[in-house]
Amino acid sequence: xxxxxxxGKAGAAKAYMTRSQAIKKLQCSLADFRRLCILKGIFPREPxxxxxxxxxxxxxxxxxxxxxxxxxxxEPVLKKLREHKAFAKRLSRALGRxxxxxxxxxxxxxxxxxxxxxxxxxxxxxxxxxRDIDDALCMIFLFASLPSTSRVPPSLIxxxxxxxxxxxxxxxxxxxxxxxxxxxxxxxxxxEVMDQTVTWLVPYQFTQNIPPDVDVRVMLTFxxxxxxxxxxxxxxxxxxxxxxxxxxxDMKKDEGAAGLGAFSLQDANRATLQLSIKEVDVNGKTxxxxxxxxxxxxxAASGSAPTxxxxxxxxxxxxxxxxxxxxxVPHPSKSxxxxxxxxxxxxxLATLPxxxxxxLFAPYTFWISRETSRGIFEFLVRSFGxxxxxxxxxxxxxxxxxxxxxITHVIIDRPVVDRPEETPEQRERRMRRKYIQPxxxxxxxxxxxxxxxxxxxxxxxxxxxxxxxxxxxxxxxxTTVSRSEDAEMAEADSDEESEANDLGDDTAEPxxxxxxAPVAKVTLEDVADPAVxxxxxxxxxxxxxDYGTFEKDITxxxxxxxxxxxxxxxxxxxxxxxxxxxxxxxxxxxxxKMKYGQRKRAAEREKLEERKRTLDKAKKRKEKT
Numbered sequence: 001x002x003x004x005x006x007x008g009k010a011g012a013a014k015a016y017m018t019r020s021q022a023i024k025k026l027q028c029s030l031a032d033f034r035r036l037c038i039l040k041g042i043f044p045r046e047p048x049x050x051x052x053x054x055x056x057x058x059x060x061x062x063x064x065x066x067x068x069x070x071x072x073x074x075e076p077v078l079k080k081l082r083e084h085k086a087f088a089k090r091l092s093r094a095l096g097r098x099x100x101x102x103x104x105x106x107x108x109x110x111x112x113x114x115x116x117x118x119x120x121x122x123x124x125x126x127x128x129x130x131r132d133i134d135d136a137l138c139m140i141f142l143f144a145s146l147p148s149t150s151r152v153p154p155s156l157i158x159x160x161x162x163x164x165x166x167x168x169x170x171x172x173x174x175x176x177x178x179x180x181x182x183x184x185x186x187x188x189x190x191x192e193v194m195d196q197t198v199t200w201l202v203p204y205q206f207t208q209n210i211p212p213d214v215d216v217r218v219m220l221t222f223x224x225x226x227x228x229x230x231x232x233x234x235x236x237x238x239x240x241x242x243x244x245x246x247x248x249x250d251m252k253k254d255e256g257a258a259g260l261g262a263f264s265l266q267d268a269n270r271a272t273l274q275l276s277i278k279e280v281d282v283n284g285k286t287x288x289x290x291x292x293x294x295x296x297x298x299x300a301a302s303g304s305a306p307t308x309x310x311x312x313x314x315x316x317x318x319x320x321x322x323x324x325x326x327x328x329v330p331h332p333s334k335s336x337x338x339x340x341x342x343x344x345x346x347x348x349l350a351t352l353p354x355x356x357x358x359x360l361f362a363p364y365t366f367w368i369s370r371e372t373s374r375g376i377f378e379f380l381v382r383s384f385g386x387x388x389x390x391x392x393x394x395x396x397x398x399x400x401x402x403x404x405x406x407i408t409h410v411i412i413d414r415p416v417v418d419r420p421e422e423t424p425e426q427r428e429r430r431m432r433r434k435y436i437q438p439x440x441x442x443x444x445x446x447x448x449x450x451x452x453x454x455x456x457x458x459x460x461x462x463x464x465x466x467x468x469x470x471x472x473x474x475x476x477x478x479t480t481v482s483r484s485e486d487a488e489m490a491e492a493d494s495d496e497e498s499e500a501n502d503l504g505d506d507t508a509e510p511x512x513x514x515x516x517a518p519v520a521k522v523t524l525e526d527v528a529d530p531a532v533x534x535x536x537x538x539x540x541x542x543x544x545x546d547y548g549t550f551e552k553d554i555t556x557x558x559x560x561x562x563x564x565x566x567x568x569x570x571x572x573x574x575x576x577x578x579x580x581x582x583x584x585x586x587x588x589x590x591x592x593k594m595k596y597g598q599r600k601r602a603a604e605r606e607k608l609e610e611r612k613r614t615l616d617k618a619k620k621r622k623e624k625t
Contacts, residue, residue: 007055011052012047012048012049012052012053013052013053013054013055014066015047015053015065015066015067016045016047016053016063016064016065016066017063017064017065017066017069018054018061018062018063018064019033019044019061019062019063019064020061022064022069022072025069025073026069026072026073026078027082028078028081028082031217032078032081034218034221035081035221036072036075036077036078036081037072038218038221038222038225039077039115039118039221039224039225040071040072040075040118040121040122041122042064042065042068042071042072044062044063044064045063045064045065046063047063050063076113076117077113077115077118080111080112080113081113083111084110084111087106087110087111090106091103091106091107094106115224115225115228116228116232118225118228119228119229119232123229126194126233126236127194127196129229129232129233130193130194130196130198130233131196132229133198133229133230133233134198134199134200135222135226136226136229136230137164137167137198137200137230138200138201139219139222139223139226140160140163140164140167140223140226140227140230141160141164141200141201141202141203142203143156143157143160143223144157144160144161144163144164145203145205145208146208146210147207147208147209149210151210151216151220152210152216152220156220156223159227160223160227162246162249163227163230163231163234165259165260165263166234166238166245166246166247166263167230167234168260168379169247169260169263169265170234170237170238170241170243171191171193171379171383172260172379172382172383173241173243173265174193174241175358175359175383175384175385176191176192176193176383177189177190177191177380177383177384177445178190178191178192178357178445179445179446179468179469180380180442180445180446180468181442181446181465181467181468181469182438182439182442182465183467185201185203186201186202186203186204187201187202187204187376188200188201188469189201189202190468190469193237194237199469202376204373205373205375234246238268239268242267242268242269243265243266243267243268244265244266244267244268247263247264247265247266248263248264248266249262249263250262250263250264253396253397256395256396256397257394257395257396258395258396258397259374259375259378259395259397260375260378260379260382261397262397357384357445357448357449358384358385359384359385360384360385360386360444360445360448360449360450361381361384361385361386361444362384362385362386363408364386364387364408364409365386365387365388365389365400365404365406365407365408365409366381366386366387366388366389366407366408366409366410366411367388367389367390367402367404367407367409367410367411367433368388368389368390368391368394368411369391369410369411369412369413369414370391370393370394371412371413371414372411372412372413372438373438374390374394374395376438377411377438377441378390380441380442380445381441384445387399387400387406389401389402389404389407403429405429407433408433408434409433409434409435409436409453410433410434410435410436411436411437411438411440411441412435412436412437412458413437413438414458415458415459416458416459434453435457435458436453436456436457436458437456437457437458437460437462439456439462439465440453440456442465443456443463443465446466446468533554536550536554537550
């Protein structure tokens, strides 16, 4: 006899737990439970049978895995949250009784939790963390542009702005940016970091407001996790390329709105060497960093061998060089006779050739006009090796002035105006430079080459700004000619040809060179194309064929093509239905979802093409009038 199972003690009823049961088991508030779920990456689950999971009840509720709740129960952050709840009660009691010394002591010993262990749990390898920083970057850049309120303190916004600047500095230093797109929401960027594609969104620098229906507490919990994650990731990225983290910030430049120019990137090896040799004892003699610098200068000037006083400095430098040049030593396996694989070192990866587009703007120098967003284009130009300057109204720290002779391009976003008071020198300088609209920068980056500046000139209508992220086959591209447009163009050409024939083109072909019957040229595939039918009709008229005979032949071809299409569609549908019958339930749902996405993209493409045709027709009517 099998083992008896009690109702509600096994199966889905035991594997799942409602939110109320989870809160009761953890003995915490709903807000703390939400915070724990966000930090630990636990989300609600959907059981196959809700009634069984809810022990017979059909009331709508939220379910979690019982194992996930047991996993949270051992979390150190939960313990800290309980301690904080007790601390809040004690502090409130001390303030109510007027015990200021006790309140001050409680405030100094306030319980604080850290999220370092959670980052290590959720991201066991560094590549996992890099792969998951897209949402973190979007959240950081969003909060960096928000105004400070009672719910969002200024220190939080300042920290987000610092993290955003550190990420941009790293991308500019490593030339990792690949794509950019100006959208209504903001600017989309895409970079390749550690062979991982990272895409993030940066809002425009407008005055932002927090909507009242947004739960800021939930967003702040995500932001708390993302700040810790990005701190770990940035430290690793900076140290791998030999930079000091965090990069030093010049407060005077920052107060002058220098932006990214307020940060300075420093070599980590040089900074470590300077810190490690401030003052040392060598053979009973005290040597300071000043003595070391003077000795190095004297050695460089004379070219003599180092003395005993320089032993420590040379040993330090040699050690750093040995570490930097360390290679993997292959060890043969005892069980496998194959040769051991030689792994590349960090120096070997650093010496790999960069893509040609990484130095796209290196030969050029740009100047930003005051109506152009400085933060966006400074990041774009410097990420591809270009030099850029800006007027004093856009902030301090410009490396050159507007009258610099090395400026080759001016990024301007205003209409062309007359300049009656322009001097000959200013006119000559303006003629040497190329005035382009901001879209030229993004289109050059996405194309991977320098485009012609003439279509993007000042005051000219811009070409379509296409998204570089629509890389699937059915993506809409307004620069390509659709089938219907091609048919209209072919029909227009045939009309022009018939008009030319009607005007008296007497150069007729001899009888021996006459082509075959026009209907024979029309295949079953082209019978639905109006341009082909129009051309065949004109050819039949030129050949003297009766229109009734021509129409009968075309009708026969259309019927044959329709029957062939119906047979093919029926055969394809029967084959698709047969394949769906052999699929599992999960595969069939996935297949139907894929087909739904294809139909949706096709409908969207057709809608955009119809809108383009309408605009083109309106434009042609306007040109005729």
